[in-house]
Structure formats: structure tokens, C-alpha cells
Amino acid sequence: DAGITQSPRHKVTETGTPVTLRCHQTENHRYMYWYRQDPGHGLRLIHYSYGVKDTDKGEVSDGYSVSRSKTEDFLLTLESATSSQTSVYFCAIRGTDYTFGSGTRLTVV
Amino acid sequence: AQKITQTQPGMFVQEKEAVTLDCTYDTSDPSYGLFWYKQPSSGEMIFLIYQGSYDQQNATEGRYSLNFQKARKSANLVISASQLGDSAMYFCAMREGIIQGAQKLVFGQGTRLTINP
Numbered sequence: 001d002a003g004i005t006q007s008p009r010h011k012v013t014e015t016g017t018p019v020t021l022r023c024h025q026t027e028n029h030r031y032m033y034w035y036r037q038d039p040g041h042g043l044r045l046i047h048y049s050y051g052v053k054d055t056d057k058g059e060v061s062d063g064y065s066v067s068r069s070k071t072e073d074f075l076l077t078l079e080s081a082t083s084s085q086t087s088v089y090f091c092a093i094r095g096t097d098y099t100f101g102s103g104t105r106l107t108v109v
Numbered sequence: 110a111q112k113i114t115q116t117q118p119g120m121f122v123q124e125k126e127a128v129t130l131d132c133t134y135d136t137s138d139p140s141y142g143l144f145w146y147k148q149p150s151s152g153e154m155i156f157l158i159y160q161g162s163y164d165q166q167n168a169t170e171g172r173y174s175l176n177f178q179k180a181r182k183s184a185n186l187v188i189s190a191s192q193l194g195d196s197a198m199y200f201c202a203m204r205e206g207i208i209q210g211a212q213k214l215v216f217g218q219g220t221r222l223t224i225n226p
Binding site for chain 1: 113115144146152153154156159200202211212213214215216217218219
């Protein structure tokens with residue numbers, strides 16, 4: 001058991017609607033990250049957190065916001081989903097190495 | 110500027126052969142770490158191997174080894190005696206800095222490896 005779970009695993013949403021993805025960890029790690037994966041780009045960092053209520057932007061943060069009110073939960077919100085945000089989203093935690101969640105496949109139609 | 114470059118979008122290898130996946134990186138930080146991850150068709154990210162910039166020896170983990178050439182800024186993954194189950198996407202990634210901090214991972218574009226029977 002990797003100690004990190006993402007929900008939902010799959011989601012289809014309409015353009016313009018808000019969407020929230022959840023990352024939950026049981027490892028009590030301080031650092032958490034949200035990445036998106038697109039063909040030809042590998043994984044790109046959206047936002048990260050270095051503690052409760054402490055977050056910062058990554059490489060591709062436009063259109064996304066995050067919140068971390070508890071150590072174990074890191075939420076990613078698409079404020080108004082667009083088709084360009086169709087992607088696979090990964091959450092990661094950092095211990096001695098980086099452990100990734102199983103991913104959320106989001107489709108914006 | 111691209112920090113991690115994987116120049117092989119796809120590779121095809123015969124089963125039982127060794128395979129080398131290329132990765133070059135760019136950093137001015139003297140302290141960094143290099144990672145390789147495997148992503149099978151099921152989608153999960155599986156950690157394979159890690160090399161620190163100050164490590165004297167190349168990292169090895171079972172059939173995986175990392176050919177670390179610091180002067181050339183390359184960190185190639187070598188898989189010995191390839192198996193059908195090695196067919197997957199492989200990502201090289203870098204973490205910069207040793208100071209306690211966010212230490213974000215930066216990824217390359219990936220190489221899709223296909224092992225032929």
C-alpha cells in the first residue's frame with residue numbers, strides 16, 4: 001500500500017464547470033505535488049505544497065488553484081474547466097523518494 | 110530551457126537483449142538527484158532507480174543500472190536481459206538542491222519501450 005490515493009479515478013466534465021481533484025496521503029509527509037501528464041510533455045508540475053496552508057505555483061499553474069487544510073489532503077481545483085485541461089493528473093508525496101498516486105483521468109467536453 | 114531531455118520517443122528491442130534509454134540533463138546546481146520511473150499501460154508511476162550527484166558509484170537495482178556520466182550530464186538507464194513486462198513508458202527526472210525545500214521533480218518527455226518476443 002503506497003499510502004497515497006487520488007479521487008476520482010476518472011471524470012468527465014463540461015467546459016466552464018469547476019472541478020476538484022483530491023489527493024489523500026497516510027504517510028504524514030510534508031511535501032505534496034500535483035502534476036499533469038500530456039503526450040510529448042512528460043509530467044509537468046502544476047502546484048506544490050510544503051505544509052498546511054503553504055502552497056506555491058509550478059510550471060503550468062494557470063487555471064488551477066490548490067488548497068491544503070490538513071497534512072493528509074491536497075486538493076486541486078480547476079476553477080472553470082477548459083478542453084486544454086483534459087489530461088491525466090498525478091499527485092505525489094515526497095519521502096526518501098517520490099511516490100505517485102494512481103492518477104485521475106479528466107476529460108473536459 | 111529543457112532541463113531533462115530524452116531523445117528517443119520510442120524504442121523496440123528483442124526480448125533478452127540489453128537496452129539503454131538515454132537521458133541528458135541541464136543544471137548549474139552542484140547537488141542534484143536523478144530518477145527513473147516506469148509507467149506501464151495501466152498508468153501508475155513506478156520508481157526504478159536513483160542517482161545522487163555526489164554518489165561515487167553508478168546506482169544499480171536488480172536488472173536496472175544507471176550509467177551516470179557527470180561531465181557529459183547524462184544519466185542513461187540500462188536494463189539488462191529485457192523481458193516482455195519491461196514494455197512501458199520510461200521517464201527520467203531530476204531534483205535540484207540538497208537544502209530542505211520543495212525539491213520539485215522535473216521530468217523528461219519519456220521513451221516508450223517495446224520488447225518484442
